[in-house]
Amino acid sequence: MKKLAFLFVVLTTLSNLCSAQKASHTFALGDSTFLLDGKPLQLISGEMHCTRIPRAYWRQRMKMAKAMGLNSIGTYVFWNAQEPEEGKYDFTGNNDIAEFVKIAKEEGLWVVLRPSPYACAEWEFGGYPWWLLKDKALKVRSKDPKFLKYYRDYIMQLGKQLSPLLVTNGGNILMVQIENEYGSYSNDKEYLDINRKIFREGGFSGLLFTCDGPSQLPAGYLPGYLPAVNGLDNPAEVKALINKYHDGKGPYYIAEWYPGWFDSWGTPHAGSNADEDAKKLDEVLSAGISINLYMFHGGTTRDFMNGANMNKKDPYAPQTSSYDYDAPLDESGKPTAKFYKFREVIQKHLAAGKKLPEVPVTGKAIAIPNINLVSRAALFNNKGTPVSAAAPLCFEDLNQGYGFVLYRTTLKNAASGLLKIKEMRDYATVYLNGKRISVLDRRLKQDSLQITAAKKGDVLDILVENNGRINYGPFLIDNRQGITEKVTLNETELTGWKMYKFPFSDVNGFKYSNIKDTNELQPALYKGVFTLNKVGDTYLDLHGYGKGFVFLNGHNLGKYWNIGPQQTIYIPASWLKAGVNEIVVFDELKGGHTKIAALDHPILNELPKE
DSSP states (O other): OHHHHHHHHHHHHHHHHHHHHHHOOOEEEOSSSEEETTEEEOOEEEEOOGGGSOGGGHHHHHHHHHHHTOOEEEEEOOHHHHOSBTTBOOOSGGGOHHHHHHHHHHTTOEEEEEEESOOOTTBGGGGOOGGGGGSTTOOSSSOOHHHHHHHHHHHHHHHHHHGGGBGGGTSSEEEEEESSSGGGTOOOHHHHHHHHHHHHHTTOOSEEEEEEOTTTHHHHOOTTSEEEEESOOOHHHHHHHHHHHTTTOOOOEEEEEOSSOOOBTTSOOOOOOHHHHHHHHHHHHHTTOEEEESOSBOOBOOTTOBOEEOOSSSOOEEBOSBOOTTOSBOTTSOBOHHHHHHHHHHHHTSOTTOOOOOOOOOOOOOOEEEEEEEEEEEGGGOOOSOEEESSOOOTGGGTOOSSEEEEEEEOSSOEEEEEEETTEESEEEEEETTEEEEEEEGGGTOOEEEEEEEOTTOEEEEEEEOOOOEEESGGGGOOOOEEOSOEEETTEEOOOEEEEEEOOSOOTTOOOEETTSOOTTSOEEEEEEEEESSOOOEEEEOTTOOEEEEEETTEEEEEEETTSSOOEEEEOGGGSOSEEEEEEEEESSOOOOOEEEEESSOOOSOOOOO
16 A cells, blocks of 8 residues: 555656646747747737726636737736735735736736836826835935835735746746836936846846837837837837847837727827727737737726826826726726727637637626615714824825825914915815815816905815826826925915824715705715615716715725716626615715716716816
């Protein structure tokens, strides 16, 4: 028996070794193509982000990717999702990037990993954690030793999660991007090489690459490493550019190709022409160039994670919570006309006799009868304990990342004149003795208003919202939130402030009263419950509401704003219950809400007529 047992162990060990050898691959750069196990591999990739897709749907989205003809997935990793508080890492639930990668492998997909850690991606602060801004002197995206320490600590933790999944270790991660479009920001090659060293130290062996737009690539590439190009789809130009900065050879990789675009609040819904996009895709694939569609499936930017754009010419522009992107898969994961046109193109380029899998059937969305809102919690009646200081403190100095802060002071003298909030970030409603007197919007460069006949002892309230930190451009390092400098009235600085924190990490602990107890111009939370016999994807209709966010069964669904173009909020079926569900809607601009509807379709392209 002992001999048989020994023989069984030996055979099992040999079998496992053989399986490991079969599972491992080599991935290398050829002169014109990528080489998988020494044979040419054309990457046909699509971008998806685990944090923007409910975990329950990861596998279904991967199956849709395979059905369209993709052989790989490109994905960012957002530092601020993985380390929401300094030294406290979260790789669970929707942040379980390792599980996302493993599911891709199970579905026969390679992964191109983009942990950066700067991501851009229309994501709050470009993926950097807000708590880096608590140190006003710290400079992100630089050789600042304090920044590099935090950066290194994070990559060491990320490496523990993902380095075992590299192709060099038998996994499906083919290559890893360092930094991200760095040439649009600076040109410090020493800083780029520090990035490389940190990734190597974190266990990211194998191929590393950079990516930049065509004009930024000379500043953003790291000599000796593959420079991929973003936003360029002319095959001859792609090859000429990469040849120039990669010793006259490829492989040729478009790391971001845009068959769609994102939306910003108050601007028309973005999109692209499916026929023209399909023609471009055909040209790129015919030229043997590898490509990553940004996005294949955008999903939704939940919580308060939307970013904002701003540069020296264009004003502050926060992005919508919907990240539909006019992508081949829409926000809810359903195939669009673009999906089927791209599928036809990719099928043409498959080896003879090879067919794409059938397109999986997707569930139908449902409409829900009007949901009654039965109770209301006025924000000013739920203030909690304030922080007091002579001058107003920004969010970071209050140890708060997201949400709102209510700034309150009592006027020491009667006054009329200009009230100015210097460097207000980003949106404020202003009240005098509880009555709203103005709304200030950073998008419109509004930071002041006229005060008339204010008296000594009047209470001034300024409710300030973080509307999304800048994720791209030169102002990335200037991202502190709230009232970041001072408030003046007739050029005299106002002092003696009380600050009430409303991070809205959840909506527990608020005191509600009957819905009839209402003040239309004060911000409030509205709660309702509803019962479902069956669940399905649905879309909250926010027509008639002002500006705010929605929680459903403990999930922050994201923001709404009546300026559009997004007028609905997507609810995934997996977040609904057959039975009793609870909804909480916060509105800072309008009141008196008693009902909310849910539709079976989104409205993402509607701007108000006025």
